[in-house]
Amino acid sequence: MRAYNFNAGPAAIPLPVLEKAQKELVNFQNTGMSVMELSHRSKDYEEVHNRANSLLRELLGIPDTYEVLFLQGGASLQFTMIPMNFLPENKTAHYILSGAWSEKALKEAKLFGETRILASSKEENYTTIPSFSLEGVEEDGAYVHITSNNTIYGTQWNEYPTSPIPLIADMSSDILCKEIDVEKFSLIYAGAQKNLGPSGVTVVIVKKDFLETARTNVPTILSYATHSKNNSLFNTPPTFAIYMLSLVLEWVKEQGGVKSIQKLNEEKAGYIYSAIEESDGFYKGHATKGSRSLMNITFTLPNEELTKKFLQEAKDRNFIGLAGHRSVGGCRASAYNAVPKEACEALANFMKEFKNQHK
Amino acid sequence: MRAYNFNAGPAAIPLPVLEKAQKELVNFQNTGMSVMELSHRSKDYEEVHNRANSLLRELLGIPDTYEVLFLQGGASLQFTMIPMNFLPENKTAHYILSGAWSEKALKEAKLFGETRILASSKEENYTTIPSFSLEGVEEDGAYVHITSNNTIYGTQWNEYPTSPIPLIADMSSDILCKEIDVEKFSLIYAGAQKNLGPSGVTVVIVKKDFLETARTNVPTILSYATHSKNNSLFNTPPTFAIYMLSLVLEWVKEQGGVKSIQKLNEEKAGYIYSAIEESDGFYKGHATKGSRSLMNITFTLPNEELTKKFLQEAKDRNFIGLAGHRSVGGCRASAYNAVPKEACEALANFMKEFKNQHK
Numbered sequence: 204m205r206a207y208n209f210n211a212g213p214a215a216i217p218l219p220v221l222e223k224a225q226k227e228l229v230n231f232q233n234t235g236m237s238v239m240e241l242s243h244r245s246k247d248y249e250e251v252h253n254r255a256n257s258l259l260r261e262l263l264g265i266p267d268t269y270e271v272l273f274l275q276g277g278a279s280l281q282f283t284m285i286p287m288n289f290l291p292e293n294k295t296a297h298y299i300l301s302g303a304w305s306e307k308a309l310k311e312a313k314l315f316g317e318t319r320i321l322a323s324s325k326e327e328n329y330t331t332i333p334s335f336s337l338e339g340v341e342e343d344g345a346y347v348h349i350t351s352n353n354t355i356y357g358t359q360w361n362e363y364p365t366s367p368i369p370l371i372a373d374m375s376s377d378i379l380c381k382e383i384d385v386e387k388f389s390l391i392y393a394g395a396q397k398n399l400g401p402s403g404v405t406v407v408i409v410k411k412d413f414l415e416t417a418r419t420n421v422p423t424i425l426s427y428a429t430h431s432k433n434n435s436l437f438n439t440p441p442t443f444a445i446y447m448l449s450l451v452l453e454w455v456k457e458q459g460g461v462k463s464i465q466k467l468n469e470e471k472a473g474y475i476y477s478a479i480e481e482s483d484g485f486y487k488g489h490a491t492k493g494s495r496s497l498m499n500i501t502f503t504l505p506n507e508e509l510t511k512k513f514l515q516e517a518k519d520r521n522f523i524g525l526a527g528h529r530s531v532g533g534c535r536a537s538a539y540n541a542v543p544k545e546a547c548e549a550l551a552n553f554m555k556e557f558k559n560q561h562k
Numbered sequence: 563m564r565a566y567n568f569n570a571g572p573a574a575i576p577l578p579v580l581e582k583a584q585k586e587l588v589n590f591q592n593t594g595m596s597v598m599e600l601s602h603r604s605k606d607y608e609e610v611h612n613r614a615n616s617l618l619r620e621l622l623g624i625p626d627t628y629e630v631l632f633l634q635g636g637a638s639l640q641f642t643m644i645p646m647n648f649l650p651e652n653k654t655a656h657y658i659l660s661g662a663w664s665e666k667a668l669k670e671a672k673l674f675g676e677t678r679i680l681a682s683s684k685e686e687n688y689t690t691i692p693s694f695s696l697e698g699v700e701e702d703g704a705y706v707h708i709t710s711n712n713t714i715y716g717t718q719w720n721e722y723p724t725s726p727i728p729l730i731a732d733m734s735s736d737i738l739c740k741e742i743d744v745e746k747f748s749l750i751y752a753g754a755q756k757n758l759g760p761s762g763v764t765v766v767i768v769k770k771d772f773l774e775t776a777r778t779n780v781p782t783i784l785s786y787a788t789h790s791k792n793n794s795l796f797n798t799p800p801t802f803a804i805y806m807l808s809l810v811l812e813w814v815k816e817q818g819g820v821k822s823i824q825k826l827n828e829e830k831a832g833y834i835y836s837a838i839e840e841s842d843g844f845y846k847g848h849a850t851k852g853s854r855s856l857m858n859i860t861f862t863l864p865n866e867e868l869t870k871k872f873l874q875e876a877k878d879r880n881f882i883g884l885a886g887h888r889s890v891g892g893c894r895a896s897a898y899n900a901v902p903k904e905a906c907e908a909l910a911n912f913m914k915e916f917k918n919q920h921k
Binding site for chain 2: 204205213214215221225228229230234237240245275277278279282283307310394396400402420423424437438439441447521523524
């Protein structure tokens with residue numbers, strides 16, 4: 204029986220995608236080889252690679268003025284590559300802190316140059332996206348960095364600012380969950396293991412103009428230009444992960460694209476948020492209402508004992524990955540694109556039932 | 563029909579490994595999830611992760627004084643991480659050049675400090691492993707870097723020196739192909755996509771002593787210490803690639819371990835080298851006899867036209883990946899661990915047949 208997979212990442216992958224991958228795992232399109240065994244310089248693989256690229260462009264409406272890259276190393280390597288490439292000596296990198304991942308991104312930037320915390324909601328235990336002003340950032344600002352969705356705290360940016368200097372976003376945990384205006388950003392990056400596929404590939408969407416401003420004294424493999432010039436084939440890419448990405452993107456398209464997925468995500472998160480709201484305070488959401496995430500729904504129960512019991516009973520009923528991150532405690536349901544509506548309905552029903560038994 | 567896969571990498575994966583992965587792709591060990599959907603913090607995944615680690619230790623005889631790490635970014639990222647971590651300002655990194663990949667490794671080291679070419683066979687078009695002396699390297703040497711097998715040229719180190727300073731080897735294309743004495747090295751690295759599994763994971767075997775000498779002002783994700791302290795779970799690892807690695811290692815063990823694999827590899831390469839030698843000069847090996855690779859067998863035909871014809875007929879008979887690298891021309895058969903003996907026999911027979919027709 205298929206689990207109700209609410210893992211925070213690596214996370215659920217659409218069942219039809221897994222079934223397709225399974226079917227052709229040993230013999231990919233009659234090549235007599237697995238897709239893993241294809242040379243990354245072969246036509247068969249290049250088609251997979253380029254299909255992933257063009258599907259992502261189509262689904263997110265990425266203009267031709269942007270490059271789409273497939274890299275390795277996760278968002279954590281991006282924390283380093285961004286300042287290494289885009290923070291020159293005479294400028295300052297601005298970071299808006301909305302959670303632990305923003306902090307990590309900032310920490311790495313400090314190794315390369317001047318940084319400034321433009322805003323932070325740390326004092327509110329990251330229950331909200333902080334308010335901020337971009338006034339004056341153009342004086343010495345290299346870029347503004349934000350984390351669009353905060354997996355640990357269950358908060359998400361609802362609207363993106365129009366920034367006078369390049370805006371960079373870590374969208375690892377909410378890319379493709381809703382429509383966005385790519386042109387507001389100079390660089391978007393996302394580890395695949397939440398909404399895009401398995402871990403091991405990181406998508407970077409970068410404006411060509413911005414790419415041209417990059418520093419040149421950068422190690423070859425850590426320079427975005429290297430990958431841009433080589434269609435992400437400078438060295439051997441993680442071919443199987445990119446193949447899985449292409450299948451996930453095809454699936455998103457079959458669902459009607461990002462707009463339909465967004466509607467479904469609103470419905471899915473809605474079930475669980477309603478279960479919280481209608482519990483008369485039995486469940487308490489961690490995020491403030493205006494900053495609630497569509498992807499990660501965080502909540503606590505009245506006490507530690509009930510939390511433990513809830514998690515144990517959930518496990519017995521086939522719900523996976525509901526324990527909250529240790530820094531927040533409580534519970535977290537990650538309802539990424541591939542988590543079916545039925546799983547969210549089932550969780551909401553279980554939450555109601557559990558509440559009625561223990562209130 | 564299964565192809566005779568002689569790709570240089572990504573390359574053949576053992577059929578039983580692919581079949582096992584296929585069988586459990588949608589439902590891994592009754593978890594109701596694919597291995598790709600498991601949290602990297604879950605017990606089920608950690609077992610996979612740790613099994614890969616302990617199997618590699620067992621198969622290569624890696625002592626407890628060494629760490630085994632699973633990283634991303636391929637050997638190309640190691641070219642940067644090595645000098646970033648292990649080349650201090652007052653020392654020199656020594657490189658022995660035996661091919662294009664050694665050159666690339668050297669190029670990145672130059673960004674970080676002093677380097678010296680200890681020996682090179684570039685003038686002989688890399689037909690051989692260069693002779694060298696390690697005398698005096700201890701004066702200012704940080705480490706000596708070698709490439710144990712040269713995919714493009716088809717050469718391989720037969721014996722490793724006992725170095726007075728740390729010896730570092732890129733073993734991407736021949737790790738596990740034969741028994742080695744790990745204790746001769748301070749650091750060994752290998753991209754997985756030749757002998758270990760699919761692309762997307764890089765194995766690093768590093769001596770703990772040596773690790774302690776690493777620089778500390780290194781970006782977190784590019785510091786070996788980060789990964790060593792966290793059992794390669796600092797950030798989300800490429801879980802599926804590591805799972806495949808664990809299956810490939812199990813397969814190697816089932817074959818009788820590295821010693822048996824080595825014997826088989828000698829037999830496999832033997833078929834093809836014999837076909838070259840017994841061709842009365844129709845086929846010419848690129849590598850000199852003493853430097854011949856067990857893994858990549860490079861050879862040329864009398865002229866361009868025959869080469870083209872050979873490659874076309876080979877393709878028609880289901881042989882894949884036989885074109886030589888553009889810098890060497892001719893043909894290359896990569897007979898990695900997972901390439902079955904039958905494929906090598908079939909290739910040798912085809913080579914004889916083709917020679918008899920066109921001599």
